[in-house]
Amino acid sequence: MTEWTIEGTILTGTEFEPVEGRLVIEDNRITSIEETTVSSSTIVAPAFINAHTHIGDSIAKEAGLELSLEALVAPPDGLKHRLLAEAEPSTLVGAMRRSLRFMELEGIGACYDFREGGIEGVERLREAADGLTIDANAFGRGDAGVIAYADGYGASGAADERFASQRLAARGADKPFGIHAGEVDSGDINPALDLDPDFLVHMVHAEEIHLERVEDAQIPVVCCPRSNLVTDVGLPPVEALAARTSVALGTDNVMINNPSMLREMEFTSKLFDVTPKEVLAMATTNAASMLDRPDGYLAAGRPARMVLIDGDSDNLSGYVDPVSAIVRRACRTDIEEVILSPIEPED
Ligand SMILES: [Zn+2]
Structure with missing residues (x-):
């Protein structure tokens, strides 16, 4: 001892x-x-806990800044997905590993990555994290089969497909199911909520009806304010969300922001009417309870x-x-x- x-x-x-x-x-x-x-x-x-990342796009830092959000990151034809498809696996793994190391040095003990590329994508994140101390969690994409290999399921958004089978499979495997919602507009929020997800990501365009549903079902939300600033979709109603449910913070795509929670906390604290203590909770305790961490x-x-x-x-x-x-x-x-x-x- x-x-x-x-x-x-x-x-x-x-x-x-x-x-x-x-x-x-x-x-x-x-x-x-x-x-x-x-x-x-x-x-x-x-x-700190970084509750939402996409570190695969560590291969394309600051790429496509002139593009719309859809042209930049929408699957399957957005710039990011074309670059991911073209990248050599070793290049991708090496770039992800460097982002994980950066996060460790920034005081981040865990990250939750919505990993593109199905089962192979999940395995590449594991390879990138091998030997590091950060707890790198891979939320898989694609069909429900990925859930057996991943730490959870990370759905792109309810406008892309229904995700009913993936939702069921995640519940059956007792793994969390998260989904992007309300990033560009409010149209995909209700269908995302219908899936009874374990958490939502973004909620920039949440309206009163959505806030009520989130509160009733106590569904936590991961906000990514710096990402929303860069992609110019608006800012999430952090105060209103925090009044109704638990809010965590994520840095989203490495393509557009470095994955620093110190920076995310500073922006959140200065952009919104929330106390420093509430912001630190978003970067630690709120994320831990959302993701069932000790x-x-x-x-x-x-x-x-x-x-x-x-x-x-x-x-x-x-x-x-x-x-x-x-x-x-x-x-x-x-x-x-x-x-x-x-x-x-x-x-
Ligand atoms: Zn995302």
Whole structure:
């Protein structure tokens, strides 16, 4: 048994209550958080969870910025899908691996990728993640058969096909089913909700009827504000969604944004009328409960998965509130260490 400790200002529990003191880790788990005076200026936060990515398009960063959303990413003929089809498998795997490594260094402990390319696409993500500590989850596409290989099903959108068999198969396999909805307009939101998904992605064009349905069924929503800015589809009603259901954050296509949750949190905090604490929850606890994860917050018994941030860096020195400092200001150079202990099977 190896026991070790981390000292600093620890953001504890689901409310991120700052506690000055010591966090004790034993066998990949937090065993206690002890309040005491320490000299460390480190801020200890839960590792972030990127709840929606497409890292396959790491091969085409900033490509097609002049194109409409449809011409850029709509299957099967959008630029992204043509580039994915043309790419050598080794090039694709290598590019995805670099995005995963980038996410690890940015304090991200898990990502949920809507992986294109069916079973083969899922296997390529596994290959890209081999040996890394980030928990890279592949949500498969294509027919229902992909679900046996994937961590869940990631549907492109209810305007593309019905997805009834995939929905059923995901439920049968006890794996999550997520679907894009309301990105360009509201037309695909009701059919997506009819599938009773485990979560929705985007919801930029959610109207009152959709908000009511989301609230009634308590379906979480992953918002991707930076992606929506780039593709010019409008901005999601984050405040209204957060008032009705649980909201998580994702960085969406690597093609159009780097997969940094620090940046996504900063944009979200500055674009919408939500508190820094609510935004940190979107990047940690909300995503963890949506995706049935045991991490996402720091407490005794939880897996030791956290990011250590230098509260006395040139960037953060003199901060007033540690949560605001992380959500609104911190950047990669402030990160001292990322600890991603493996999640034990019994968690
Ligand atoms: Zn997406």
